[in-house]
Amino acid sequence: MDQFDYSDITPLPLVEPNNPVTTILYSDEYKNIFGHLAALLAAKEYSERAYALTNAAIEQNAAHYTVWQYRFKIVVALGKDLEKELDWLEEIALDNVKNYQIWNYRQLLIKKLELKSMKRELPLLETMLDEDSKNYHVWGYRKWVVSYCGDYSNELAFVNKLIKADVYNNSAWSHRYFAVVNLSQISDFDFDSEVQYVKENINLAPNNYSSWNYLIGIHEYFKKDLTDLEDFVNTHTEDMLDTEVEGVISKPGLELLVKILTLKGEKEKAAKGLDLLASKYDTIRVNYWNYQKSLLSKA
Amino acid sequence: MSIYEKSKKTKYILSLLGKKRSAQTTITSRDEEEVELEQDEDEDLISDLQYELLSEMTTKELNLEQELFSQTIEAQRSTEQEIKTYFDKCLKDGAVPHLDRSKHANFLRFSLGQLPPAFKMLDHSQPWLYYWSTNCLALLGEEVSEDIKRKLISKLFTMMSSDGGIGGGPGQIGHVAAAYSGVLAFANIGTEEDWAKIDRKAMYQWLMALKNEDGSFCMHIGGESDTRAVYCVLTIASTLNILTEELIEGTAEWIGRCQTYEGGIGASPFDEAHGGYTYCAMAGLLILGRDTFLKHINLEKLIHWIAERQLPLEGGFSGRTNKLVDGCYSFWIGGLIPMFDVLLPEGQTTEVTSRAALMNYLLCACQDERMGGLRDKPGKMPDYYHTQYGLLGVIISQSKFSINEETLKKYSEVTPLDAFPYAFESTDIDSSISQFDEVDRVGKVNPIFPVAEGVINKFKDYWLKKDGQL
Incomplete structure (x- = not known):
């Protein structure tokens, strides 16, 4: 706050005077920054000194949404270099991994710039997801910017890499679904090779719900018959219905087998699978499997 | 052996x-x-x-x-x-700990006083603190003095923003999450005189200004849009009795688009299914009624996803596939269970998770032994957020929900767009089902607007009378 003169500003109080109930004891520095900022905002002042103050404020509390909104108005009013603003934002992003405001602010800047290119987004998003590979806000932003640019060309290679690093990363599988659905609308899509990719990943980790859920998901989206998967499922649930199997089995595989048997009208076998899930393989969900069984008998 | x-x-x-x-x-x-x-x-x-x-x-x-x-x-x-x-x-x-009411109450009471500078991280969410503390204390059957209530209400009025909404603190712009918690705090601790001072016209204009063309809403002017915003907006509008056809046009359809291939619901279309957003989307749809809900959501897929969230060893819920257990999902996921109680056809089993396993997680692993309060998981510090949603998880596990058809009829006549959430009724579940000790029974709650049962009906009725509808 030394850079500019704020002496004409009377800082607004952050707390109601003489009301000590549920009151945050702000540091003097915090009070000073945010008190001045609130006064400038109320006066609708869009100036360099206000801009400088938002820097200090975000450093104190990067989740303070009002500051971000104010900063955007200032940036637009002063005709600031928005590319430079993106540079600054990247530094802030790396220090504040779990933050909503950063990504919303970035959206505002990109839209203002009408920057329909993934070029500077890719390295940033890669670094952010490297840091925290299931970061919901970063994945959300990635989807937004990909859609905004209409450029889905980098997405499959990117999720392949993440799935290779951690086949259980459900965020990566969800993003894959987003990419595949959109890619299939703009170019030829090879469903069979996609299914092959998923199967290989299931073989690697047969109890991974992420890959099984995805497999079912794309079958439903592309209106393919789930019963096509019967042979594959059987390789993971072999003889489970007939013999006592010890050791590792595929629980999601057994669930899908039940689904397939139900679709084929083989109710008795399906019921047996549900019983096994309820009594042996998935006892925490005994209520759910019994519920499924009640649906089966009504079907 | x-x-x-x-x-x-x-x-x-x-x-x-x-x-x-x-x-x-x-x-x-x-x-x-x-x-x-x-x-x-x-x-x-x-x-x-x-x-x-x-x-x-x-x-x-x-x-x-x-x-x-x-x-x-x-x-x-x-x-x-x-x-x-x-x-x-x-x-x-040889014992599962009891719910340590007095320690939790002390932890909550601490938030009514002066909070150390590190609480600046909640500077932009202050109404949440008022809502969590007063709500949890009420649910635990603890008194909050009139003096404190008056002072909290007075502070809430300093957070009314010039844009028509409620901000996270004085001088901040309106934010729907701040407004959501602010409105629920008003309902919890305010009087009719306080309520009369709320500028509903400005609030309505603000909500309309937040609306996007696709039916979704922004969190604040220029802010992000997601299912959380939709739920907050619908709660604010419904409880203040300013919900209109115009406000909700396209909204239910938009929520429906957020259901994923996994069955849960994400922040916006194509986002990963997530516990918090799923609660927001489901509760939001249920404000608009059973039929609207069933029209836009694949219920069986949703139930499957929810059942999948319960972890076999932990007993608690994870918020997404292959993520860790967290006590807050005891409500964001657990709080969906009452909805099945009222959505599945009569006579159908509605138990799809294990209440008892969840209770074990909350009582054994989530209570902070030292300072009270509930936490995400062992190793984490307790906080007010996890205390509220853990405690609500306990309550949900102890309750069976139904719709009082007579109450529904009454509200449908006067407020047809959003009658449904006001007809929820809960009965105590037999403690042998959830396997908890009777001494650990906590109060009752409305599962759509998480405040003590009856509170929100009183609030809504006040506006219905004021608007000449009741």
């Missing part, structure tokens, strides 16, 4: 050793000590069912491939181990 037999044997040995539930309160005098010991003698060991379940849980783990190495597996394994030590301790003590 099977696990089951082993646990029986352990239990038998424990009972021979005379291990009993340890006394929970501090003994201050000789006389009290005798009383305390007498009470102690009366208390049974952990119930057979509870013991069986807990010892079974400790033998389970998520079936992730042992031979693979990845971040997900590492994190899951270490969480399971940590929680197992808590369960093992309970089994060794």
Whole structure:
């Protein structure tokens, strides 16, 4: 706050005077920054000194949404270099991994710039997801910017890499679904090779719900018959219905087998699978499997 | 020897050793000590069912491939181990801890005073603090003085923003999450005189200004749009009786687009299914009624996804596939269970999760032994957010919900767009189903607007009368 003169500003109080109930004891520095900022905002002042103050404020509390909104108005009013603003934002992003405001602010800047290119987004998003590979806000932003640019060309290679690093990363599988659905609308899509990719990943980790859920998901989206998967499922649930199997089995595989048997009208076998899930393989969900069984008998 | 037999044997040995539930309160005098010991003698060991379940849980783990190495597996394994030590301790003590009401109440009361500078991280969310503390204290049956209530209400009025909404603090712009918690705090601790001072016209204009063309809403002017915003907006509008056709046009359709291939719901279309957003989307749709809900949501897929969220060892819920357990999902996911109570056809089983396992997680692993309050998981600090949503998880596990058709009819006549959430009724579930001790029973709650049962109806009725509809 030394850079500019704020002496004409009377800082607004952050707390109601003489009301000590549920009151945050702000540091003097915090009070000073945010008190001045609130006064400038109320006066609708869009100036360099206000801009400088938002820097200090975000450093104190990067989740303070009002500051971000104010900063955007200032940036637009002063005709600031928005590319430079993106540079600054990247530094802030790396220090504040779990933050909503950063990504919303970035959206505002990109839209203002009408920057329909993934070029500077890719390295940033890669670094952010490297840091925290299931970061919901970063994945959300990635989807937004990909859609905004209409450029889905980098997405499959990117999720392949993440799935290779951690086949259980459900965020990566969800993003894959987003990419595949959109890619299939703009170019030829090879469903069979996609299914092959998923199967290989299931073989690697047969109890991974992420890959099984995805497999079912794309079958439903592309209106393919789930019963096509019967042979594959059987390789993971072999003889489970007939013999006592010890050791590792595929629980999601057994669930899908039940689904397939139900679709084929083989109710008795399906019921047996549900019983096994309820009594042996998935006892925490005994209520759910019994519920499924009640649906089966009504079907 | 099977696990089951082993646990029986352990239990038998424990009972021979005379291990009993340890006394929970501090003994201050000789006389009290005798009383305390007498009470102690009366208390049974952990119930057979509870013991069986807990010892079974400790033998389970998520079936992730042992031979693979990845971040997900590492994190899951270490969480399971940590929680197992808590369960093992309970089994060794022969007791599941009680809900430590007085410690939690103390923890909550602390937030009514002056908070250290580190709380600046909640500077932009202050109405949440008022809502959480007063709500949890009320649910625990603890009194908050009139003086404190008056002061909190007075502070809330300093957060009314010039844009028509409620901000996170004085001088901040309106934010729908701040407004949501602010409105629920008003309902909880305000008087009719306070309510009359709320500028509903400005609030309505603000909500309309937040609306996007696709039916969704922004969190604040220029802010992000997601299912959380939709739920907050619908709650604010419904409870203040300013919900109109115009406001909700296209909104239910938009929520429907957020359901994912997994069955849960994400922040916006194509986002990953997530516990918090799923609650927001479902509760939001239910404000608009049963039919609207069923029209836009694939219920069976949703139920499957929710059932999948319960973890076999932990007993609590994860918010997404292959993510870790977190106490807050006891409500964001657990709070969806009442909705099945009222959405599935009559006569259908509506138990799709294990209430008892969830209760074990909350009581054994989520209570902070030192300062009170509830937490995400062992190793984490307790906070007000996890205290509220953990406590609500306890309540949901203890309640069975239904729709009072007469109440629904009454509200449908006067407020046809959003009558449904006002007709919820809860009854105590038999403590043997959730396997908890009766002394741990907490109050009742409305599952759509999480405040004590009756509070929100009184608030809504006030506006309905004021608007000449009732």
